[in-house]
Amino acid sequence: MTAKRLAWVGGFVILAVLPFFLGSYHNDVYRKLLLWITLALGYNFLFGICGQVAFSHFAFYGIGAYSVVILLFQLNLPFPVAIVLGVVICVVLALAVAIPATRLEGFYLALVTLALAQLFIVVLNEGGDVTGGTGGIANYRLPPIFGWRIAGPSYTVVIVALLAATLAVLWRLDHSWFGRACRAVRDNPEAAAAMGVDVARTKVIVFTLTSALAGIAGMVYAFVDNTVNPPIFGLDNAFLILFMVIVGGAGRHAGAAIGAILLFLLPFWLSPLVGHHHQLVFGLLVVAAILLQPKGLIGLWDRFSR
Amino acid sequence: MRDLLELAVSATASGCIYGLIALAYLLMIRPTGIINFAVGEWAMVAAFGGHLLLYRYEWPYALGMAAVVAFMMLVGWGTERVAVRPLVEKGAPLLAPILALLGVLVVTREVISVSFPPDPLPVPFPFGIGRLEIGPVGGSYQSFFIIVVTLLVFAGMWFFFEKTLWGKSFEAVALNRRAAALMGINLSRVTALSFAGGAGAAGLAGLLVSPNISAHYLMGVPLAIQGFTALVVGGVGRVEGALLGGLLLAFAEQFIARYAPIPSGYTQGVPLLFLMIFLLVRPTGLLRARA
Numbered sequence: 001m002t003a004k005r006l007a008w009v010g011g012f013v014i015l016a017v018l019p020f021f022l023g024s025y026h027n028d029v030y031r032k033l034l035l036w037i038t039l040a041l042g043y044n045f046l047f048g049i050c051g052q053v054a055f056s057h058f059a060f061y062g063i064g065a066y067s068v069v070i071l072l073f074q075l076n077l078p079f080p081v082a083i084v085l086g087v088v089i090c091v092v093l094a095l096a097v098a099i100p101a102t103r104l105e106g107f108y109l110a111l112v113t114l115a116l117a118q119l120f121i122v123v124l125n126e127g128g129d130v131t132g133g134t135g136g137i138a139n140y141r142l143p144p145i146f147g148w149r150i151a152g153p154s155y156t157v158v159i160v161a162l163l164a165a166t167l168a169v170l171w172r173l174d175h176s177w178f179g180r181a182c183r184a185v186r187d188n189p190e191a192a193a194a195m196g197v198d199v200a201r202t203k204v205i206v207f208t209l210t211s212a213l214a215g216i217a218g219m220v221y222a223f224v225d226n227t228v229n230p231p232i233f234g235l236d237n238a239f240l241i242l243f244m245v246i247v248g249g250a251g252r253h254a255g256a257a258i259g260a261i262l263l264f265l266l267p268f269w270l271s272p273l274v275g276h277h278h279q280l281v282f283g284l285l286v287v288a289a290i291l292l293q294p295k296g297l298i299g300l301w302d303r304f305s306r
Numbered sequence: 307m308r309d310l311l312e313l314a315v316s317a318t319a320s321g322c323i324y325g326l327i328a329l330a331y332l333l334m335i336r337p338t339g340i341i342n343f344a345v346g347e348w349a350m351v352a353a354f355g356g357h358l359l360l361y362r363y364e365w366p367y368a369l370g371m372a373a374v375v376a377f378m379m380l381v382g383w384g385t386e387r388v389a390v391r392p393l394v395e396k397g398a399p400l401l402a403p404i405l406a407l408l409g410v411l412v413v414t415r416e417v418i419s420v421s422f423p424p425d426p427l428p429v430p431f432p433f434g435i436g437r438l439e440i441g442p443v444g445g446s447y448q449s450f451f452i453i454v455v456t457l458l459v460f461a462g463m464w465f466f467f468e469k470t471l472w473g474k475s476f477e478a479v480a481l482n483r484r485a486a487a488l489m490g491i492n493l494s495r496v497t498a499l500s501f502a503g504g505a506g507a508a509g510l511a512g513l514l515v516s517p518n519i520s521a522h523y524l525m526g527v528p529l530a531i532q533g534f535t536a537l538v539v540g541g542v543g544r545v546e547g548a549l550l551g552g553l554l555l556a557f558a559e560q561f562i563a564r565y566a567p568i569p570s571g572y573t574q575g576v577p578l579l580f581l582m583i584f585l586l587v588r589p590t591g592l593l594r595a596r597a
Contacts, residue, residue, distance in 0.1 A: 053401065100586040107341050107404055111534060112585050115578040118531065122578070126571035235527065239412065246405060277420050283412030290406040291392055 012164045019156035027156055031224050033264050034159045038166050038217045040244045040260035041253060045170050046210040047242065048250030049179065051186025052203060055238040056097065056113035059120045060211040062233030064090055064218025066124070066131060069228055073140045074130060083219065090215030094208040102203035109207075117238050124230040136229025155223065162220050166213055170253065173209075182206055183251075236279070243286045249296025258297050308442065315445030315453075317560040318553060322456035325552030326511035327533025328540060329463065330504040332548050335537075336480040337500050340390065340403050344411040346530025347418075348505050349512025352378050353521035354418055356429040356513045367432040374513055375506050382505025385410055386498050394497070411526075419523040426520035429513070452514045456549070459510065463545050476500070508533075535581040555580060 015034075019027050043057045067089045071082035101112045124131045131137070142150060150158060173179050181202050184192035189199050222228055240263065248259020263285075267278040274281065293299055330345045352374050359370040389406045433447040467473035478486040479496045487493050511529070519525060532555065540551025555577055563573040 051401075053405075107401070108585055111341075111538075112582055115531070115581040115585075119575050119578045119582075122572065122575040126569055239408065242405075242408070243412075277416055279412055280416035280420065283409045283416060286409035287389055287406050287413065290398075290402055290409065291389070294398065294402065 012160060015163075016157045016160040019153035019160075022153070024152070027153060028224070029268075031156050031159050033261065034156075034163050035217055035221055035224070036241075036244070036260045036264045037257050038159075038163045039214060039241055040248070040256040041163075041166055041170055042210040042213040042217070043241050044245045044250065044253065044256035045174070045182075046206055048245055048252065048256065049174060049186065050182040050203065050206040052102070052207060053107060053110040053242070054113040054207065055110055055235070055242070056116045056211065057214050057241055058233060058238040059113075059117040060090055060094065060214040061218035061221065062120060062124070062228070063093060064215030065222040065228045065233075066137075066218075067215075068219040069137050069140060069222050070130060072143065073137070079143050079145060086219050087212060087216060090212045091208055094211035095204070098204045098207035098211075102200055102207060114235075114238075117235060121230050121234060124233070132229070134230060136227060136232075138227035138229075140226060142223040142226075159220055159224075162217060166217070167253065169213070174253070178202075178205075186251075240282065243282050245296075247282075247285050247289050247296055249298030252296075252298045255296050255298035258301075262297070308444070311443050312445060313560055313564060314557075315443060315449050317556045319445070319449035319452040319556075320560065321536075321553035321556030322452050322549070323511050323515045323529075323552070324532050324536040324555055325549035326456055326459065326507050326514070327529055328536035328548035328552055329459070329545065330508035330511070331534060331537045332542055332545065333500045333504040333507060335542050337476055337483075337496050338390075338394075338403075339400055340407070341534075342404075342407045342501075342504065343530055343534075344385070344407050344414060345504060345508040345533060346526035346528070347411050347414040348378060348381065348508040348526075349515070349529050350521070350523060350526040351381065351414060351418060352509030352512035353429060353516035353525065354422060354427070354523075355509070356516050357422075357427045357521045360430050361428055367430075371432075371513060375509050378509030379502040379506040381509075382501040382503070383498055385505070386501035390497070390501070391494065394494075415523055415526060422521075422523065424523070426522040429516040429521055431517045448514075448517055455510070455514060459507065460545065460549050467545060472499075531581065532577050535577045535584070538581060538584045 019030060022030060039057065039061060046052050046054060046057065064086055067086040068082055071077045071085055072079065077085065097113065097116055101109050124136070125134050127133065142155070174182075181192065181197045184195065184197055185199050185202050192202075193199050244259035244263045245256050246259070247263060248257065249255025263282060266281065270278045270281060289296055295302070327345055327349065330348070331341065334340055334342050355374040355377060356370065359365045359373055360367060365373070385407070389410050390403045393402045393406060431448050432451055436447045437444055438447055438450050465473075467477060475486065475491045476496055476499075478489065478491055479493060483493065486496075511533070512525075515529070516525075533552075536551035536555045537548055538551070539554050540547030540549070558580060559573065559576045562568070562576050563570065566573075
C-alpha cells in the first residue's frame with residue numbers, strides 16, 4: 001500500500017519537475033494538457049461514474065475563470081477572498097441548476113445544462129464592461145501571493161498540484177460508499193433507491209462537486225493565458241470533454257485521462273493532414289467507440305493486457 | 307396595428323420553422339425514446355442541398371425541393387442503420403444511441419464545412435422577394451410560403467397518424483414497444499421510418515428558412531435548440547404540440563425583442579430561458595398526451 005502511494009507521489013513529482021526542462025511553448029501545451037486531464041477526470045465522475053450527461057462542465061470552467069478575474073480586477077478584492085467567493089459562486093450556481101434539473105429523467109439534464117451553457121455565452125457577450133463583451137478581459141497578471149510572484153514553470157507546478165488534488169478527491173470519493181452509490185444510481189436508479197440510496201441527493205452532490213472542481217480548474221486557467229473571452233468557453237469544448245471521456249473509457253479515471261491526452265494531442269498530429277478539421281476525426285472516433293468499443297480505449301487496454 | 311400584424315406574420319413563419327424541427331424530434335422520440343440532436347445539422351445539410359440544386363444548378367424549385375427532402379429522408383434512414391440500429395439490437399442503454407448521434411452531429415457538420423466555403427451561401431426564394439397583402443395582414447412571400455407548407459405538412463401528419471394503419475402502428479409502438487411487437491408490428495421498420503420522416507421534416511425546415519438566413523455550416527445548433535424548446539413547450543405527447551410550441555416560442559421571442567426594454571443581444575437568451583423554465587417547471591409540456 002505504501003509502495004503504491006510512494007509510486008503515485010513519485011509520479012506527480014516527475015510531472016511537477018518536468019516543466020522546468022520545457023521551453024515556454026511546451027510549457028503552455030503541457031499546462032493545457034494538465035487542465036484538460038483535470039476537467040476530464042471531473043466530468044468522468046459526473047458522466048462515467050454517476051451516469052449524468054451535462055453540457056455545463058465547461059461553462060463552469062468559464063464561470064470560475066471569469067469570476068476570479070472579475071472579483072480580482074473589476075472589484076479589486078483581495079486574492080484569498082476572490083478565490084473563496086469564486087468557489088461559492090460556482091457552488092451556488094451548480095446547486096441552483098442541479099436541485100430542479102436532477103429531478104428530470106435521463107437526457108433532460110443534458111438539455112437544461114446545454115441551455116445554461118449557451119446562456120452563459122450570451123451573458124458574456126452582452127455583459128458590457130463587467131465581462132468585457134465579445135473581447136473578454138485581458139492584460140491582467142496573477143497578483144503576488146504572500147509576496148511571491150508565481151510565473152513560468154512554477155505556475156505549471158500549481159496546475160500539477162490542482163490535478164493531483166482533483167484526482168485525490170475523486171479517487172477517495174470513488175472508493176467510498178458514495179462512489180458505489182453513484183454507480184448504483186447510474187446502473188439502476190430504482191434498485192439504488194430500494195437499497196436506501198437517496199438518488200436525487202446523490203445526483204445533486206455529484207453535479208455540484210464536479211461543477212465546483214471545474215470552476216476551480218477555471219480559476220487556475222485564468223492565469224495561464226492571462227485572458228478570458230467568450231469563444232474559449234463555447235459549446236465545442238463542452239462536446240469535446242464528453243468525447244474525451246467516451247473515447248478514453250467512461251467510468252474509469254485512467255480512461256478519462258487517456259481520452260483527454262489523446263484528443264488534446266491529436267490535433268497537433270492531425271493538423272498537417274486535415275488542417276482545422278480534426279473535429280471530423282473526433283466525431284468518427286466517438287461513433288466508432290460507442291458502436292465497437294463502449295468501454296473505450298481503456299477497455300481495449302484491459303483486453304490486451306490480460 | 308399594421309406593425310403588430312406584420313410582426314405576427316413573421317413570428318408565425320418562424321414559429322412554423324421551429325414547429326417543423328420540433329416535429330422532427332417528435333417523430334423520432336415517440337417510437338424510440340431517442341432525442342436526436344442532429345436534427346439541426348440535418349436542417350443545415352438541406353440548406354446546402356438547396357444552395358447546390360436551386361442556386362448553383364438552377365433546378366426548378368418544386369423539383370429541387372422534392373429532391374432535397376427525398377435525399378434527407380435517405381440520410382435519416384442511413385443514420386438509423388449505421389448509428390442507431392446496431393446499438394438497439396445489442397441492447398445497449400438508451401443513452402448510447404443518443405451519444406452516438408452527437409458524434410454523427412459533429413461528423414455531419416465537419417463534412418459540410420470541409421466540402422463548402424466557410425462564408426454564408428445564398429439559397430433562392432421560390433417566389434422571389436416581394437410582399438403579399440391580404441387585407442390588413444402583410445408579409446413577405448417567403449413567410450406565407452413557409453406557413454402554407456408547414457400547415458400542409460402538419461395536416462398530412464394528422465392524416466397519417468389518425469387515418470392510416472401505418473400511423474396507428476407508430477402510435478402503438480410509442481405507447482408500448484413490447485406489446486406492439488407482440489401484435490406483429492415490425493419495430494425496426496417503424497424506427498427506420500421515424501428517422502427518415504424526422505430527417506425529412508428537419509430538412510424541409512432547413513430549406514424553408516435558408517433563403518432568409520443563408521446556408522452556413524454553423525446554422526444547425528441554434529435551430530436544434532429552438533426546435534427542442536418548441537417541443538418541450540408543446541409537449542412530446544401530440545403532433546399538434548410541436549406546432550403550438552413553435553408558435554408560442556417564436557411569438558415570445560419576437561415580441562420580447564420588439565417591445566421589451568432589454569438590450570437586443572439578450573434576446574438570444576429568450577429561447578434558452580424558455581427551455582430551462584419549461585424543463586424545470588412543466589417538463590410534460592402544455593398539451594397532455596392523449597390516453
